[in-house]
Amino acid sequence: MKPTIYDIAREAGVSIATVSKVINNTGRIGDKTKQKVMKVMKDLDYHPSIVASALTGKKTHTIGLLIPDIANPFFAEIARSVEDMGNELGFSVMMCSTDNNIDKESKYISLLEQKRVDGIILATGTQNTTILQNLLKKKVPIALIARDMPSLPVDTVLVDDYMGGYEATSHLIKLGHQKISIIAEDLTVMSSKERIRGYCQALEDHGLAFDERLLHVSDFTIEGGRKVAAKILSENNSATAIFACNDLLAMGAIQAAREKGIQIPEDLSIIGFDNTILASICDPPLTTIAQPIQDMGKKVVELLVKEIKEEKTTKQRVVLMPKLEIRKTTSEIHINLV
Amino acid sequence: MKPTIYDIAREAGVSIATVSKVINNTGRIGDKTKQKVMKVMKDLDYHPSIVASALTGKKTHTIGLLIPDIANPFFAEIARSVEDMGNELGFSVMMCSTDNNIDKESKYISLLEQKRVDGIILATGTQNTTILQNLLKKKVPIALIARDMPSLPVDTVLVDDYMGGYEATSHLIKLGHQKISIIAEDLTVMSSKERIRGYCQALEDHGLAFDERLLHVSDFTIEGGRKVAAKILSENNSATAIFACNDLLAMGAIQAAREKGIQIPEDLSIIGFDNTILASICDPPLTTIAQPIQDMGKKVVELLVKEIKEEKTTKQRVVLMPKLEIRKTTSEIHINLV
DNA sequence: GTGAAAGCGCTAACAA
DNA sequence: TTGTTAGCGCTTTCAC
Numbered sequence: 001m002k003p004t005i006y007d008i009a010r011e012a013g014v015s016i017a018t019v020s021k022v023i024n025n026t027g028r029i030g031d032k033t034k035q036k037v038m039k040v041m042k043d044l045d046y047h048p049s050i051v052a053s054a055l056t057g058k059k060t061h062t063i064g065l066l067i068p069d070i071a072n073p074f075f076a077e078i079a080r081s082v083e084d085m086g087n088e089l090g091f092s093v094m095m096c097s098t099d100n101n102i103d104k105e106s107k108y109i110s111l112l113e114q115k116r117v118d119g120i121i122l123a124t125g126t127q128n129t130t131i132l133q134n135l136l137k138k139k140v141p142i143a144l145i146a147r148d149m150p151s152l153p154v155d156t157v158l159v160d161d162y163m164g165g166y167e168a169t170s171h172l173i174k175l176g177h178q179k180i181s182i183i184a185e186d187l188t189v190m191s192s193k194e195r196i197r198g199y200c201q202a203l204e205d206h207g208l209a210f211d212e213r214l215l216h217v218s219d220f221t222i223e224g225g226r227k228v229a230a231k232i233l234s235e236n237n238s239a240t241a242i243f244a245c246n247d248l249l250a251m252g253a254i255q256a257a258r259e260k261g262i263q264i265p266e267d268l269s270i271i272g273f274d275n276t277i278l279a280s281i282c283d284p285p286l287t288t289i290a291q292p293i294q295d296m297g298k299k300v301v302e303l304l305v306k307e308i309k310e311e312k313t314t315k316q317r318v319v320l321m322p323k324l325e326i327r328k329t330t331s332e333i334h335i336n337l338v
Numbered sequence: 339m340k341p342t343i344y345d346i347a348r349e350a351g352v353s354i355a356t357v358s359k360v361i362n363n364t365g366r367i368g369d370k371t372k373q374k375v376m377k378v379m380k381d382l383d384y385h386p387s388i389v390a391s392a393l394t395g396k397k398t399h400t401i402g403l404l405i406p407d408i409a410n411p412f413f414a415e416i417a418r419s420v421e422d423m424g425n426e427l428g429f430s431v432m433m434c435s436t437d438n439n440i441d442k443e444s445k446y447i448s449l450l451e452q453k454r455v456d457g458i459i460l461a462t463g464t465q466n467t468t469i470l471q472n473l474l475k476k477k478v479p480i481a482l483i484a485r486d487m488p489s490l491p492v493d494t495v496l497v498d499d500y501m502g503g504y505e506a507t508s509h510l511i512k513l514g515h516q517k518i519s520i521i522a523e524d525l526t527v528m529s530s531k532e533r534i535r536g537y538c539q540a541l542e543d544h545g546l547a548f549d550e551r552l553l554h555v556s557d558f559t560i561e562g563g564r565k566v567a568a569k570i571l572s573e574n575n576s577a578t579a580i581f582a583c584n585d586l587l588a589m590g591a592i593q594a595a596r597e598k599g600i601q602i603p604e605d606l607s608i609i610g611f612d613n614t615i616l617a618s619i620c621d622p623p624l625t626t627i628a629q630p631i632q633d634m635g636k637k638v639v640e641l642l643v644k645e646i647k648e649e650k651t652t653k654q655r656v657v658l659m660p661k662l663e664i665r666k667t668t669s670e671i672h673i674n675l676v
Numbered sequence: 677g678t679g680a681a682a683g684c685g686c687t688a689a690c691a692a
Numbered sequence: 693t694t695g696t697t698a699g700c701g702c703t704t705t706c707a708c
């Protein structure tokens with residue numbers, strides 16, 4: 001069916017070794033032979049099998065990308081930058097949406113091993129140290145993006161979540177808010193914990209006490225954010241501001257407020273985290289903590305590929321700074337004189 | 339490094355043939371041997387190489403997915419359903435964002451061929467018949483989603499774009515609108531043409547004349563939609579409604595209206611197409627023509643996999659019906675008595 | 677029920 | 693400069 005290296009060799013009247021050499025541009029071959037071989041390859045629309053070459057010890061030039069959900073804009077944007085950088089460096093990417101489900105995660109990883117991917121980028125939230133350690137043991141190059149596992153020696157790229165939480169909260173406090181609810185996604189996830197820690201520290205630094213009744217947990221969906229926010233808003237004497245730990249949750253909070261006829265930002269300030277496309281589309285446009293998604297994506301791929309090429313062995317942990325992006329969902333507190 | 343079938347065989351005291359049989363559950367092997375082999379495989383954390391097995395004529399169990407941009411919510415959602423269904427049927431998916439750029443498209447396809455993917459799903463808009471014909475010639479299984487190439491014998495899954503355009507326009511007309519602008523994405527793309535055709539037909543069926551000055555073309559970005567809409571809205575005696583041929587363009591139109599202080603839907607009705615997550619997040623929530631993205635994704639994979647497994651050879655073309663999703667950006671025309 | 681051996685398409689010595 | 697050959701890890705007859 002598909003032409004093989006033998007077909008090319010026969011057609012060009014040379015040996016397969018010669019063909020291999022022109023494919024890989026190695027060794028020395030006469031210019032005429034080279035041209036001849038190249039012509040035959042083009043004529044037969046020949047594409048050397050990476051499958052076969054991988055079997056001889058070469059790379060598959062494929063990396064796996066594990067994320068919670070490709071339909072989640074934050075991860076879709078990460079995926080895009082990973083794909084672009086990967087492509088630039090000669091790697092294809094296999095996408096794996098795990099829904100943060102540990103079984104799917106390990107099933108996908110097992111699959112990626114079978115397919116002999118050259119490396120794996122993890123953005124999923126599960127804290128499955130065991131799986132990762134097995135991978136590490138087998139010397140499978142791994143890099144983490146937007147998640148942290150300080151106990152493991154792996155390349156990591158993330159934003160300073162603590163700082164982000166701190167900035168978000170400070171921004172609100174400076175606007176006069178004192179009762180600030182926080183909606184977090186998952187207390188077991190490191191980044192989530194860090195954002196909360198930043199929130200607490202900001203409160204403390206401004207002489208405000210942390211009130212655990214203001215801390216709410218949700219799953220990582222808009223719907224989850226909506227429900228939790230609805231609950232928050234129905235409490236009397238409720239918060240004047242909400243720090244939603246990601247944009248999706250913030251979207252839910254905006255919806256909940258709208259349903260209750262609460263004006264944003266007049267009656268309620270909302271700040272998100274991530275700065276996905278959603279933040280600029282919703283109304284009012286969302287004030288949020290921006291993650292440098294592009295940079296992060298490019299950086300992980302860079303680190304991973306270096307490891308794949310064995311150009312480096314010392315692991316790196318790069319922490320990028322988040323940036324407050326002020327839009328229209330936060331404003332000075334409105335003192336209600338009723 | 340990684341254990342091979344030989345390691346397992348040696349460790350279990352059997353031949354590699356036997357190991358192969360238990361891996362694939364073929365032939366007949368004694369229960370004891372089987373258990374023994376399975377234990378060794380587990381102990382050594384052995385993952386049979388799909389690379390090697392693919393070389394012996396078996397499948398790679400991976401498919402390529404070409405889309406314009408994974409960061410575009412519509413395609414991200416398609417990707418998710420393709421991934422899920424693929425996974426269910428035992429296939430991984432390699433993602434390829436082409437930006438509708440013909441060079442990237444052919445580069446990606448060439449790569450996918452080298453990686454010996456079992457099949458390719460195309461959702462990109464370029465009309466490169468040649469590339470596809472080459473693929474067809476080489477019997478590479480192909481399926482199209484959300485795009486149409488009637489001249490080619492390939493499995494295709496799409497929504498009835500004509501119908502969608504017709505319904506969107508009719509909805510607007512029934513609300514009393516007579517001057518309806520349409521923002522299309524790309525006149526060379528079939529689906530775009532069909533939506534426009536539906537628009538024209540709806541006008542005609544309701545006794546309205548098609549005015550080509552109301553037809554505008556944009557790229558497929560929010561920014562593009564914003565610019566075009568801004569132009570539309572700055573014309574005096576302008577349209578009372580806009581049919582944006584996809585949600586992204588509609589988002590742009592909403593932004594443009596907001597910038598000009600135009601109220602939606604009081605002063606201007608807007609309808610989109612796709613029903614991505616954006617439609618429910620923006621404000622007001624977007625009335626749009628819903629594509630059954632989940633169904634479409636599952637269906638293409640189904641068709642493609644059947645072809646891969648050679649269970650069928652007759653190509654199918656399945657056309658799903660779009661559905662009008664009425665939200666808050668369309669309303670009865672407001673007669674301005676000034 | 678199990679194993680020996682050929683072969684998948686390619687790479688990389690090593691010869692010539 | 694070019695060719696021969698031995699694998700890479702697996703599947704699959706075909707013997708035993």
